[in-house]
Amino acid sequence: MTHYLRSKHDAILIGVGTAEADNPSLNCRIAGVGGYGGDGLEGQPRPVVIDPRGRWQFDAESKVFKLAEEGKGKAPWVFTKAPLDVKRARLLQNAGGRNFVTGLEGCPEWRVSWDYVLKVLDAEHIRSVMIEGGGAIINDLLAPENIGLVDVVIVTIAPTWLGKGGVQVCPDERVEQRARLPVARLTNVKWMPLGEDVVLCGSPSRNQ
Numbered sequence: 001m002t003h004y005l006r007s008k009h010d011a012i013l014i015g016v017g018t019a020e021a022d023n024p025s026l027n028c029r030i031a032g033v034g035g036y037g038g039d040g041l042e043g044q045p046r047p048v049v050i051d052p053r054g055r056w057q058f059d060a061e062s063k064v065f066k067l068a069e070e071g072k073g074k075a076p077w078v079f080t081k082a083p084l085d086v087k088r089a090r091l092l093q094n095a096g097g098r099n100f101v102t103g104l105e106g107c108p109e110w111r112v113s114w115d116y117v118l119k120v121l122d123a124e125h126i127r128s129v130m131i132e133g134g135g136a137i138i139n140d141l142l143a144p145e146n147i148g149l150v151d152v153v154i155v156t157i158a159p160t161w162l163g164k165g166g167v168q169v170c171p172d173e174r175v176e177q178r179a180r181l182p183v184a185r186l187t188n189v190k191w192m193p194l195g196e197d198v199v200l201c202g203s204p205s206r207n208q
C-alpha cells in the first residue's frame with residue numbers, strides 16, 4: 001500500500017526526525033516503475049526532507065543517495081533555514097537534489113511554514129505530496145490551523161505491537177471559550193482489508 005501510494009504522488013515528504021531515525025529509502029519499489037523495470041524515473045516520487053536547522057547528516061552512503069545513484073529513485077530536496085555546509089550542498093547538487101533555503105520566514109527556528117513549503121513545491125510543478133511522517137510533522141498538519149491543507153488521511157493498521165515510547169500521532173486538543181472540543185473526525189471514511197492489514201481512508205471534516 002505504502003509503495004502504491006508513493007507511485008501515485010509527485011513528492012513524498014518527511015521531517016528530519018524520520019530522516020535521522022530511519023535512513024529511509026523514500027522511493028517506490030513496485031515492479032514496473034522507473035528503476036524497477038519501468039522507464040527512467042517514471043512513478044518515482046521526489047523525496048522532500050524538512051530540516052530547518054540542517055540536522056540531517058546525510059552522505060553518499062545514505063539510502064536515498066545510493067538509490068538516486070543507481071537510478072532507482074530521485075535525489076532529495078531539502079528545506080533548511082540556512083544554506084547547508086559546502087560538503088553536503090555539493091553532494092546534494094551532484095546527486096541531482098536541491099537545497100531550498102527558507103530564511104527565518106517569521107516562525108520559530110525549529111519549524112518551517114507549510115505555506116512556504118507548498119508554494120515552493122507548487123512552483124516546482126509538484127501537484128501532490130504524500131506526507132509520510134513522522135509524528136511531529138503529522139501532528140502539526142493535523143492541527144486546526146493546518147488541517148485545511150490536508151485532502152486525505154490514510155492509516156494502515158497492522159497486527160503488531162509498536163512498543164512503549166512510540167511516536168504519538170494525535171492533533172492537539174481544541175479549546176474554544178474555555179470548552180474542550182472533540183478533535184475533528186474524518187468523513188467519507190472507507191475501510192479496506194489488505195492482507196493482514198486494514199487500511200482506513202478519510203477526509204478531514206471541514207466544519208468541526
Ligand SMILES: NC(=O)C1=CN([C@@H]2O[C@H](COP(=O)(O)OP(=O)(O)OC[C@H]3O[C@@H](n4cnc5c(N)ncnc54)[C@H](O)[C@@H]3O)[C@@H](O)[C@H]2O)C=CC1
Pocket residue numbers: 014015016017018019021022050051052053110111112113114132133134135136137138140167
Ligand atoms: N509508522 C509510520 O508510518 C512512520 C513512522 N515514523 C517514525 O516517526 C519517528 C520520527 O518522528 P519525529 O521524531 O516526530 O520527527 P519528524 O520526522 O516528524 O521530524 C520532526 C522535525 O521536523 C522539524 N519541523 C519543521 N517544520 C515543522 C513543523 N511545521 N511542524 C513540526 N516539525 C517541524 C522539526 O525540527 C522537528 O524536529 C521515527 O521514529 C520514524 O520511524 C516516520 C514516518 C512514518
Ligand SMILES: Nc1nc(O)c(N)c(N[C@@H]2O[C@H](COP(=O)(O)O)[C@@H](O)[C@H]2O)n1
Pocket residue numbers: 002018022023024025026027132133156
Ligand atoms: N512500517 C511503515 N508502514 C508504513 O505504512 C509507512 N509509511 C512507514 N513509513 C516509513 O517508511 C520508511 C521506511 O521505508 P523506506 O525505506 O523509505 O521504503 C520509514 O521512514 C518509516 O518510518 N513505515
